[in-house]
Amino acid sequence: MSVTDIPAAERPVWHHRTLLGRLAIYAGWLGLVALFVWCWNIMTERTMWVFVYDAPHAAADLASRAWPPRWSYMDRLWQPLWDTINIATLGTLLGIVLAVPLAFLAASNTTPSRMILRPVALFCIVASRSINSLIWALLLVSILGPGILAGILAIGFRSVGFIGKLLYEAIEETDIAQIEAITATGATKAQILNYGIVPQVLPSFYGISVFRWDINIRESAILGLVGAGGIGAQLQASLNVLAWPQVTLIILVILATVVVSEWVSARVRHAII
Structure with a gap:
C-alpha cells in the first residue's frame, strides 16, 4: 500500500x-x-537616570569646549608619539623572542615532552592571553616605576600569548608529507625542524608578527594612562587639567597613528605572504 x-x-x-x-x-x-x-x-538598579537623560546636553557641551583642537600643542606630542611607536615595536620583538620557543614546545609535533614541557608552555601562553596589557602595565609600573620600560614589558608579555597560540597552531598544521620525506633521508631532528617545519610556518610567522605589531600600536597608545609612558601619559595629563582642546588633538594623533600602522601592516603582510 x-x-x-x-x-x-x-x-x-x-x-x-x-x-x-x-x-x-x-x-x-x-x-x-x-x-x-x-x-x-x-x-x-543603581543607574542614575538623571545623568543618562542629561547625557546629550553634556556631550554637546564637552564637544563645544573640545573643538577646535589646540594645534600649538603638537610640538609636545612628537616625543611621546615616538615613545609609543618604540614601546609597540620593542614590545613586539620581546614577545616574538619569548613566544617562538614556547610555540615549538606547545606544538604537539615538535615538543620534546608532551607530559611536562607542553603543558607548561600551554599554561604560559594561556596566562599571557588572559591578562590584559593594562593590567600588565599596572603590575610592572608598581614594580619598576613609571616609564617606558614598564610599557615595553607589558606589551611584550601580552604579545607572548597571541603570537605563541597562532604560531603553535600553524606548526601543528604543517604538511606531514614534507616532514616524512625529509625524515626518510635520515635527517636529524634539528634538520627536520630546519628544513621541514620552519619553511612551512615562516609565512604565518611573518604575518602574525606584523599583525601583532599593528595591535600593539593601538594598545601602547593608552598604556600611559597608568604610567607606562608614551602618548597616553600626555592624554592623562590633559584630562587631569580638563584641557579638552589638547585631548582632542591627542585623540586625532592617536587615530592617525593607528590608520598609518594599519596601512603599513597591510602592505607588509601583502608583500611577504
Whole structure:
C-alpha cells in the first residue's frame, strides 16, 4: 500500500521536531528572556537616570569646549608619539623572542615532552592571553616605576600569548608529507625542524608578527594612562587639567597613528605572504 492509498485524514503529518522537542526549545527561549531581564535589572538598579537623560546636553557641551583642537600643542606630542611607536615595536620583538620557543614546545609535533614541557608552555601562553596589557602595565609600573620600560614589558608579555597560540597552531598544521620525506633521508631532528617545519610556518610567522605589531600600536597608545609612558601619559595629563582642546588633538594623533600602522601592516603582510 502506498501513501496515496491512505485517506487524507489518516495520513501522518511530518513535523521537524517532536512536541517535547518544541516545548524544550520554547522553554529555552523563555529562560534566556528571563535571564536577560534579570541581568538588565541588576545592571540598571543603581543607574542614575538623571545623568543618562542629561547625557546629550553634556556631550554637546564637552564637544563645544573640545573643538577646535589646540594645534600649538603638537610640538609636545612628537616625543611621546615616538615613545609609543618604540614601546609597540620593542614590545613586539620581546614577545616574538619569548613566544617562538614556547610555540615549538606547545606544538604537539615538535615538543620534546608532551607530559611536562607542553603543558607548561600551554599554561604560559594561556596566562599571557588572559591578562590584559593594562593590567600588565599596572603590575610592572608598581614594580619598576613609571616609564617606558614598564610599557615595553607589558606589551611584550601580552604579545607572548597571541603570537605563541597562532604560531603553535600553524606548526601543528604543517604538511606531514614534507616532514616524512625529509625524515626518510635520515635527517636529524634539528634538520627536520630546519628544513621541514620552519619553511612551512615562516609565512604565518611573518604575518602574525606584523599583525601583532599593528595591535600593539593601538594598545601602547593608552598604556600611559597608568604610567607606562608614551602618548597616553600626555592624554592623562590633559584630562587631569580638563584641557579638552589638547585631548582632542591627542585623540586625532592617536587615530592617525593607528590608520598609518594599519596601512603599513597591510602592505607588509601583502608583500611577504
